Amino acid sequence: MMSGEDLFRIAPHPAHSQINSYGFRVALIRPGAPAHAQELRAFAARILRDMACDLEARGAVDLAHLKLHLDYGEGFLFGSLVGSARSEVELKGKDGADAEAFGLTVNAVVFGVEKAGVREAAEGAVERAVRAYNFRRDDMVNSSGER
Amino acid sequence: MKLVQVAGYLGSGKTTLILSLVKELATRGRKVAVLVNDVGEVPVDGQVMEKYGLTVKDIGGGCICCQVAGNMRATLNNLARNQKPDIVIIEPTGMAVPSAIRDGATIDPKFDSLNHGPTIVLFDTTRAEKFLTYETLERLVNTQLKDADIVALSKTDSASPEKVEYARSGVLKINPKARIVMLATKTGEGVPELAAAALGEGV
Numbered sequence: 490m491m492s493g494e495d496l497f498r499i500a501p502h503p504a505h506s507q508i509n510s511y512g513f514r515v516a517l518i519r520p521g522a523p524a525h526a527q528e529l530r531a532f533a534a535r536i537l538r539d540m541a542c543d544l545e546a547r548g549a550v551d552l553a554h555l556k557l558h559l560d561y562g563e564g565f566l567f568g569s570l571v572g573s574a575r576s577e578v579e580l581k582g583k584d585g586a587d588a589e590a591f592g593l594t595v596n597a598v599v600f601g602v603e604k605a606g607v608r609e610a611a612e613g614a615v616e617r618a619v620r621a622y623n624f625r626r627d628d629m630v631n632s633s634g635e636r
Numbered sequence: 637m638k639l640v641q642v643a644g645y646l647g648s649g650k651t652t653l654i655l656s657l658v659k660e661l662a663t664r665g666r667k668v669a670v671l672v673n674d675v676g677e678v679p680v681d682g683q684v685m686e687k688y689g690l691t692v693k694d695i696g697g698g699c700i701c702c703q704v705a706g707n708m709r710a711t712l713n714n715l716a717r718n719q720k721p722d723i724v725i726i727e728p729t730g731m732a733v734p735s736a737i738r739d740g741a742t743i744d745p746k747f748d749s750l751n752h753g754p755t756i757v758l759f760d761t762t763r764a765e766k767f768l769t770y771e772t773l774e775r776l777v778n779t780q781l782k783d784a785d786i787v788a789l790s791k792t793d794s795a796s797p798e799k800v801e802y803a804r805s806g807v808l809k810i811n812p813k814a815r816i817v818m819l820a821t822k823t824g825e826g827v828p829e830l831a832a833a834a835l836g837e838g839v
Contacts, residue, residue: 510675551763551773552647554675554730596678
């Protein structure tokens, strides 16, 4: 049965062709070794840079907007990279106390790469950074509601 | 209730401008609500604004210029009925077509009347060449620029003067009637001018 919201949905505008996006949320933990704000900034920057390089290798014409949000207690961090892998990673937010657990939201919008490729690049960049920083994934939900 | 669109291609600085614009409008005594439509179904922009203390209505699940236009109307009705803001700033997805949003934005007259303010379209000067020359990308950006009352040339503090001039002349070829505003949100350049335009001053 269609919901009220579904009834409002119509086809995408033709101008949207070739732009694909993928997003997901993940909860990360590192019990016994809380991460400092500075480390989380480096972690966030690494994800964005790695994702950007991967997407360009897949033929991205424009990295329309790679964004992430990291949420930990009183602290938060927003990261953004636009244009190309050579662009500056912008980070802003408020430092919080060292954290053993935090939430990460990633949203990638790319011109010129198929959705499956955007997904692989986004998830791959997070996986590699998680391994490098010895974090562990606690839970993950993507934009299709898949866990 | 006045509707002001802050549109423009992805990554052009819409969220950053809105954070400054809302502050500027609040100091002028206006009650502002922000309606955000993020691409990717896992919204980040709304989270950014909420962290900075703004009241935000987030619409996900597609683009409000087409796929979920009905959700935009429902949200506008809800704002008109409950919060009653003076100004609603809409941040559409970076791939939205501003005229489609303008055409689709209506509210039930029993709640309020809708007054269309300017459509501000941001144009990222650091990516000007790509936007003005790459065929498929150019088509979308051109569509957005043609719909603008005001084109805010963004990130002018990160682009060379030659690049800014290249962007300005390129934009004016596409939309000769547009008012051009130089925008550097890091320094605040352009924000008071855009706030005045949102209020209908100096137009």
